[in-house]
Amino acid sequence: MRIASKEVSAVSLVKEALRKAHEFEDYHVFISMNEEAALAQAAEIDAKIARGEKVGRLAGVPFALKDNYLSPDGETTAGAHMLQGLTSPITATVVEKLKAEGAIAIGRTNMDAFAHGSSTENSYFGPTLNSADRERVAGGSSGGSAVAVALGIVEFATGSDTGGSIRQPASFNGIYGLKPTYGATSRYGVVAMASSTDCMGFFTKTPEDMDLLMSITAGQDPKDLTTLPDYYNSSEVKKVKRVGIIKDFDNEVVDADIRKALKEKCELLESKGYEIVKIEMPTLKYALAVYYIIQPAEVASNLSRYDGVRYGFRSKDSKDLDGLYENTRDEGFMPENKRRIMIGNFVLSSGFYDAYFLKAAKARTLIIKEYEKAFSECDFILTPVSPNPAFRLGEKVDDPVAMYLEDLMSVSLNLAGVPGLAIPAGKNAAGLPIGLQLVGPRRSDKSLIEFSKELAK
Amino acid sequence: MKYIPTIGIECHVQLSTKTKLFSEVDNDARGKEPNSCVSPVDYALPGMLPRLNGEAIKFAVRAGRAMNCEINRSSRFDRKHYFYPDSPKGYQITQFYHPIIGAGYVLLPSGTQIRIEHAHLEGDAGKLTHFDSYSLVDLNRVDTPLIEIVSQPDIHSAKDAHDYCKELWRLMRYAGVTYGDLYNGNMRFDVNVSLAPEGSEKLGTRAEVKNLNSFRSVERAVEYEIKRQTKILEAGEKVVQETRGWSDATGETTGQRSKEEAKDYRYMPEPDIPPINLSAEFIEEQLKDFPLMPADYREKFGEIIAGDTLEVLLDYPELMQKLDEVKNVKLMSNLFASVLLAEEKSAEYLNDLPSAEDLNTLAEMNAAKELSSTATKEVFLRLFDPQMKGRGARNIAKELGLIQENDLGALEAIVDAVLAKPETAKAQDDFRNGEEKVIGFLVGQVMKESKGKANPSAVQQILREKLTK
Numbered sequence: 010m011r012i013a014s015k016e017v018s019a020v021s022l023v024k025e026a027l028r029k030a031h032e033f034e035d036y037h038v039f040i041s042m043n044e045e046a047a048l049a050q051a052a053e054i055d056a057k058i059a060r061g062e063k064v065g066r067l068a069g070v071p072f073a074l075k076d077n078y079l080s081p082d083g084e085t086t087a088g089a090h091m092l093q094g095l096t097s098p099i100t101a102t103v104v105e106k107l108k109a110e111g112a113i114a115i116g117r118t119n120m121d122a123f124a125h126g127s128s129t130e131n132s133y134f135g136p137t138l139n140s141a142d143r144e145r146v147a148g149g150s151s152g153g154s155a156v157a158v159a160l161g162i163v164e165f166a167t168g169s170d171t172g173g174s175i176r177q178p179a180s181f182n183g184i185y186g187l188k189p190t191y192g193a194t195s196r197y198g199v200v201a202m203a204s205s206t207d208c209m210g211f212f213t214k215t216p217e218d219m220d221l222l223m224s225i226t227a228g229q230d231p232k233d234l235t236t237l238p239d240y241y242n243s244s245e246v247k248k249v250k251r252v253g254i255i256k257d258f259d260n261e262v263v264d265a266d267i268r269k270a271l272k273e274k275c276e277l278l279e280s281k282g283y284e285i286v287k288i289e290m291p292t293l294k295y296a297l298a299v300y301y302i303i304q305p306a307e308v309a310s311n312l313s314r315y316d317g318v319r320y321g322f323r324s325k326d327s328k329d330l331d332g333l334y335e336n337t338r339d340e341g342f343m344p345e346n347k348r349r350i351m352i353g354n355f356v357l358s359s360g361f362y363d364a365y366f367l368k369a370a371k372a373r374t375l376i377i378k379e380y381e382k383a384f385s386e387c388d389f390i391l392t393p394v395s396p397n398p399a400f401r402l403g404e405k406v407d408d409p410v411a412m413y414l415e416d417l418m419s420v421s422l423n424l425a426g427v428p429g430l431a432i433p434a435g436k437n438a439a440g441l442p443i444g445l446q447l448v449g450p451r452r453s454d455k456s457l458i459e460f461s462k463e464l465a466k
Numbered sequence: 467m468k469y470i471p472t473i474g475i476e477c478h479v480q481l482s483t484k485t486k487l488f489s490e491v492d493n494d495a496r497g498k499e500p501n502s503c504v505s506p507v508d509y510a511l512p513g514m515l516p517r518l519n520g521e522a523i524k525f526a527v528r529a530g531r532a533m534n535c536e537i538n539r540s541s542r543f544d545r546k547h548y549f550y551p552d553s554p555k556g557y558q559i560t561q562f563y564h565p566i567i568g569a570g571y572v573l574l575p576s577g578t579q580i581r582i583e584h585a586h587l588e589g590d591a592g593k594l595t596h597f598d599s600y601s602l603v604d605l606n607r608v609d610t611p612l613i614e615i616v617s618q619p620d621i622h623s624a625k626d627a628h629d630y631c632k633e634l635w636r637l638m639r640y641a642g643v644t645y646g647d648l649y650n651g652n653m654r655f656d657v658n659v660s661l662a663p664e665g666s667e668k669l670g671t672r673a674e675v676k677n678l679n680s681f682r683s684v685e686r687a688v689e690y691e692i693k694r695q696t697k698i699l700e701a702g703e704k705v706v707q708e709t710r711g712w713s714d715a716t717g718e719t720t721g722q723r724s725k726e727e728a729k730d731y732r733y734m735p736e737p738d739i740p741p742i743n744l745s746a747e748f749i750e751e752q753l754k755d756f757p758l759m760p761a762d763y764r765e766k767f768g769e770i771i772a773g774d775t776l777e778v779l780l781d782y783p784e785l786m787q788k789l790d791e792v793k794n795v796k797l798m799s800n801l802f803a804s805v806l807l808a809e810e811k812s813a814e815y816l817n818d819l820p821s822a823e824d825l826n827t828l829a830e831m832n833a834a835k836e837l838s839s840t841a842t843k844e845v846f847l848r849l850f851d852p853q854m855k856g857r858g859a860r861n862i863a864k865e866l867g868l869i870q871e872n873d874l875g876a877l878e879a880i881v882d883a884v885l886a887k888p889e890t891a892k893a894q895d896d897f898r899n900g901e902e903k904v905i906g907f908l909v910g911q912v913m914k915e916s917k918g919k920a921n922p923s924a925v926q927q928i929l930r931e932k933l934t935k
Contacts, residue, residue, distance in 0.1 A: 079513045092512065099506055101513060200512040204737035233515050234739055310545055310734055313556020314510040318603070334549055357547075357732035366734065 019051035019058075019069025019113070026071035026115050029162040036138045038153045038162065040076045041083050042116040047071065050113045066225060068111030073157040073166040076117040077124060077200040080104050087200040088132040088150075089122035091341035092321045101198025102230045103167060103209050110225050118153025118166060122343040123312065124174055124202040126150050127415040130406055131345045138402075140182045141442055145399040148178030151212070155182045158212040165222060166212045171202045172300055173394070173419025175210045176431035180394035180444020183433045185213045187458070188419075189223065190451045191426035192237040195230035203307035204235075206300075206423035216461045219430070223454060240452045247456040249463075252278055253288040253387030258418055264397045266437035271393060271445060274434060274464055278391075281463060286387050292379045295372055296421035301413060302356050302369035303424070308346075309353025315341060348409060373424050380425045380450070389460060390448040392418055394431050398441040419446070428454045432461050469661040469699060471692045472669050473621035475630060475684075476656040479613045479638050480590065481525045482645050487589045487611035488516035488559065495606035496650070503606045510554035515738045522611040523742060525643040526566045526587050527752040529613050532641040532759055533582050533634075535570025540743050543587075543736035548729055551603045552592040559609075560588035562733045566742065567613070572637065573761045574629045575777055581618040588612050613643070619658070619669065624692065628685035631655055635681070636760050640783045648679055655684050659691040661699060670695070671705040675712050675719050687712045690719055757783070758790060766790075771799045778803050784816055791822035794829035801846045815850040824849050828859040834872070835921045841868035870921040874928070877912075877920055881928050884911045897933050905929060 027044055054069045074080070077087040079097035086092045104114070121131035129152025130136040137152040139145040140159035147156045154166035155178035168175035170188035179186025187210040194209040201207060209226070213219045228239035254275065259268060275285045317323035317337030324336035342350070356365035383390060395415050405411045422429040427450060434445045447464070449457040486493050489507040507514045530537045544562040565586035572580045589609035595602045615634060621627050635653055639646040646652055660672035673695070675687045690712075695705050710719040758766070760780045767776060767789065776799070779785050785802050792798045806812055828849065832842045841863065848854040848862045863869050871877055884890055890911060893904045905926060912925045 077513075079511075085512070087512070095512070097511065097513075099511070099513075196513075197515055198513045201515075232517065234518060235515075235737075306734055307737060310547060310557060310732075313547055313549065314512070314554060316549060316551075316556065318551050319509055319554060320511070330551070354732055357734050359730050359732070362733070370735075 019054040019111075020048060022069050023047050023051040023071050023113055023115060026163055029160065030116060030157075033160050033162060036140070036143070036156055036160065037135055038118055038137055038157045038160070039073070039116040040086055040088065040119050040132075040134050040153070043082050043114055044116075046082050047113050047115045054111055054113075065110030065112075066221065067107060070112050070165070071115045071163045072107065072112050073116055073118045073154055073163045074104065074114045075151050075154045075167050075169060076120055077169055077202075078104050078117075078167055079198040079200070080114070082114065083117060085117070085200065086133070087123050088120040088129075088134065089341070089343065089346070090133040090322055091122075091315050091337075091346075092200070095321045097198070099198055102195035102232060103226050104198065106226045107167075107222075115163065118151070118157055120153055121150035121345070123200065123308070123346055124150040124169055124171060125308070125343070125345045125349055127173065127177055127412050128400070128402075128405065129153065129178075130402065131343050133343060136402060139399045139441075141436075141440055142399065145401055145441070146181070146404075148181035148399060150174040150178075151186075152178050154212050155179055155184065155186065158182075158214060159184050164213070165218055168210055168212055169199055169202065170208045170210055170423065171206050172304060172423050173416045175208075175212065176394045176419050176429055176444070176446050177415060179212055179431035180433075180446070181399040181442060183436070183442030183444070185216060185219055185433070185461070186431040186444075187211055187219050187223070187454070188422060188429045189227070189454050190237070190428045191423075192235050193223070193227050193241060193428070193452075193454060195226075195233040195236050197230055197232035201311040203304040204311065205307060206304060206420075208423065216458050216465070220455065220458050223458070227454075237452070241455055244452065244455045246459045247388065247453065249283065249388040249456070249460050251284045251286050251387040253286050253383060253390040255290050255293065255390060255392055256287055257290065257294060258392045262396055262417075263393055264437075267393045267396070267398070267443055267445075270434040270443045271391065274391060274445060277464065277466075283463075288383050288386050288390070290379050290383055292372070292375050293421050296376055296424055297413065297417055299369045299372045299376065300416065300420035300424055301352070302365050303373065304420075305349040305353035306357050306366055307353070308349045309351075309357065312342070312346065312350055317341070345409070376421055377425045380421075380427055384450040388449075389453075389457065392446055392448065394419060394444045394446045398437055398439075398443055422448060427451050428457055430457050430461055432464055434464075467700075468664040469670075469692075469696055470664050470666075471622055471688070471695075472619045472660050472662065473623075473627050473688060474619040474658040474672075475617045475621065475627065476658075477615040477617075477631065477634050478590075478654045478656075479529070479615065479634075479644050480652045481522055481611040481613060481643050483519055483521040483525060483611055485519055485521075486609045487519050487522050487587070488609045490517070493610055495610075498606065500602070500604035500606060504608065508554065508608045509605055510556075516559060516736075518739055518742075519611060522587060523566070523744070524752050525611070525641075526585075526613060527744070527749055528641040528756065529615075529638060529643045530567035530570065530585065531753055531756055532637040533567075533570040533572055533585070533615070535582055535585065536568030537744065537749050538564065538566055538568050539746075540564065540741055541566040541586075542741040543739045545734045545736050546731040547734075548731060550591075551601070552594050552608075554592070554605060554608060558589060558591065559736055559739070560614075561586035563735070564741075572617075572630065572633050574626060574633055575760075575764070575780075576626075576629065578626060578629075580620045580626075580630050583616040583618050585613050585615040588614060619660075624685045624688040627657060627688045628681045631684050632681045633760065636780060636783070640757055640759055642757075651679055654679050657684055657688060657691075659688055659695065661692065661695045661705070670699075671707050673705060673708055673710050673719070675710050676722075678712055683712055683714055686714075686717055687719055690717065694719070757787065760786075763790075767795060767799070770795050775799055775803045778807065782807075782816060784819060788819050788822065788825070792825045792829065794826070794833070797829050797832060797842075798825055801843065805843050805846055806850065809847060809850075811850075818850075818852075818855075820849040820855065824859050831859060831863060831869075835924070836869050836872065837863060838868075838870055838921070841866075841870070844868060867917075867919070869919065871916055871919045872921050872924060874924065877916075877924055877928055880915050880920065881912055881925065881932060884908070884915050885932065887911075894933060
């Protein structure tokens with residue numbers, strides 16, 4: 010690292026990041042900044058280096074936190090009015106591991122409130138602008154983090170991916186975004202969206218950085234019972250022979266430029282001696298429907314704790330307990346939050362549970378099996394991340410179904426728990442970044458990152 | 467028409483684990499400040515995830531065994547949603563679909579068998595205290611581990627309802643999974659009562675009386691409900707399916723909410739806790755050295771200890787365990803029931819019982835007539851006295867001068883001395899003339915001469931021999 014070798018100081022790196030953050034202020038990347046603490050931490054690291062002490066693998070590297078990661082510096086809002094005023098007494102496990110290696114959080118990035126959205130337009134604090142075109146959305150829900158990395162403000166940023174919230178904004182901004190295997194990284198201390206599909210991952214500009222971040226943050230966490238023992242650092246990079254293309258994701262639903270990019274990458278792989286195989290995954294067409302039953306159910310459940318009683322926002326002047334609940338939740342949640350709460354409670358209500366939630370849970374098992382079968386036919390799968398490049402601000406705000414369709418190609422990975430890496434794949438004629446995603450079997454994250462280097466050249 | 471009551475009971479047992487069910491906070495909040503035993507997991511800070519207390523799983527295995535229940539090798543947790551300030555997460559983590567404890571049964575003292583439908587693990591709710599214009603919330607109790615035991619509707623009288631609850635209380639304490647302090651809500655009962663005409667195969671509409679915390683109130687509430695529902699049915703009206711509350715003061719139940727407005731709990735599998743899979747070895751490990759249960763003791767001691775005494779003693783698992791160790795069960799059971807439990811300090815004494823060896827020595831001295839029954843009781847109590855404890859029955863008896871004179875030669879000498887006294891002459895004559903009862907006076911004189919150490923039955927025998935010569 011450049012810092013440990015005293016080429017540059019941590020303080021100058023952090024100052025530079027803060028300078029850029031101000032320069033790009035109108036992109037609305039950050040919800041809050043952490044300037045003083047960041048500079049103090051940087052000074053501490055420089056002092057350590059001056060004393061000849063050992064520093065971590067990320068010593069002095071500025072990064073940005075998606076605003077749903079809890080830490081005691083500043084407020085954690087998750088882009089929601091509901092959490093305003095909340096200062097956490099604890100630190101998320103992923104943040105703790107990054108800080109232990111010397112990384113410095115300079116601020117908290119904008120996101121759709123409670124991560125509900127695909128454009129960051131559902132943020133209580135207003136939308137983030139796309140790094141390549143300020144008329145367009147950043148993608149979401151981790152829009153702020155993606156733009157922070159794409160604009161070069163920070164080296165990396167954290168994100169959370171419940172149904173595409175890392176991969177889609179990464180592809181909209183032309184950078185790398187990893188949704189790890191479910192359970193690879195700890196969910197402890199990250200405001201929960203849908204517990205069975207939430208994955209903590211990162212935005213970077215290179216596969217090498219992604220590998221470093223995963224080697225630091227992967228592993229079992231006693232505070233999250235769904236984490237896996239660290240396989241990342243002990244896994245061997247697998248020899249890839251076959252790459253699969255899903256027939257259903259290569260048709261006119263998908264933007265022509267994206268299909269072209271996919272074709273070019275396939276030709277590149279073939280020229281390097283890899284075999285491209287067409288695979289059929291007929292169950293995936295149900296993934297979006299399944300996801301929009303399971304995810305809102307878990308969302309409705311996870312959002313029930315926000316009642317204005319113990320922390321965060323509380324509506325004033327309520328007459329009684331029910332009034333306190335109603336007013337707080339009415340004023341504290343965004344329309345999209347409410348929509349999901351209503352869908353979720355509907356599919357869980359007695360009389361409908363079997364027809365919706367239970368059936369979706371069974372279909373989810375079929376999707377898992379379909380991925381298992383697919384990976385018996387190929388090593389990795391290459392697909393678009395989303396059907397289109399970044400859309401215009403406001404274009405889909407009033408059409409929730411159109412917005413949900415953004416997740417068409419990303420949600421099945423979350424249902425199956427398999428890893429997906431969004432990789433940059435050039436730009437379309439209008440200069441908008443195009444992204445593709447590499448999908449691998451569970452626990453193949455390291456090989457996936459390694460193989461993505463083949464696609465870069 | 468005669469109506470037959472049918473009763474099903476749900477019992478919540480607070481487990482005495484060191485920490486809470488889903489966090490590492492102290493589970494024993496007795497005497498602690500409100501909201502002092504609460505972690506971010508308990509008060510549901512965003513981003514917090516439940517951990518799982520392995521001790522609670524072990525306790526559940528033992529509790530299940532105590533009720534002769536199947537232990538399910540695979541179980542999992544679910545979320546039960548409702549809004550109330552006693553539930554910080556907005557849901558309770560429970561086991562709705564796949565409980566850890568399966569079907570089993572409990573035997574009542576009468577021999578009646580009550581089947582257990584299942585029992586499951588769940589977190590307790592917090593406590594609210596209501597005032598005129600506000601309420602206070604104490605989250606200390608949030609996610610204290612509970613086992614909820616659900617019976618089949620096998621109970622048909624208030625007495626059996628009482629006995630069932632009491633037997634559960636005993637079983638849970640024998641299994642060592644709860645403090646069993648009813649006053650502090652360690653066990654709480656919800657009772658479903660319905661009435662159906664005799665001979666009818668269909669059950670009647672039930673009313674549920676919630677949150678009873680003593681066996682007596684269970685019995686009284688059931689009695690009241692049977693009377694209330696009988697009156698309704700006899701008037702040709704219908705019982706409303708509803709939840710009712712019980713007042714110990716008025717001895718009545720009152721309607722709280724009817725089924726029409728019942729809540730929809732929107733159960734959902736708990737995604738934050740993976741399924742619990744128990745190996746056969748794990749279950750076996752928890753059950754090795756599993757203690758005898760009340761039903762085992764009834765079988766073992768039924769012939770030796772009188773039924774009433776046995777039922778009294780069965781409330782004290784520590785005494786039953788001690789009885790299982792001593793040689794003279796009959797004597798010790800009587801001493802436990804009539805001396806120890808009558809003693810003012812018995813609660814304190816129960817915490818630290820004398821060794822079986824000390825008790826055996828006491829029994830041997832009693833059998834050898836070295837101690838009179840009065841002296842036996844006295845030495846027995848001293849064995850529990852922290853001041854005397856550990857010195858042994860024989861030393862205590864010696865120190866107190868309570869050992870009886872059984873040496874026939876020595877006794878004869880005392881008897882001779884008494885018979886030589888002029889004041890006993892008349893009694894001797896009377897006895898010879900057939901007045902049997904004066905023997906008591908003479909025995910008394912000998913006892914007095916021996917300073918109480920003589921064995922009275924031996925004295926009587928010697929007197930008779932001498933006076934009839």
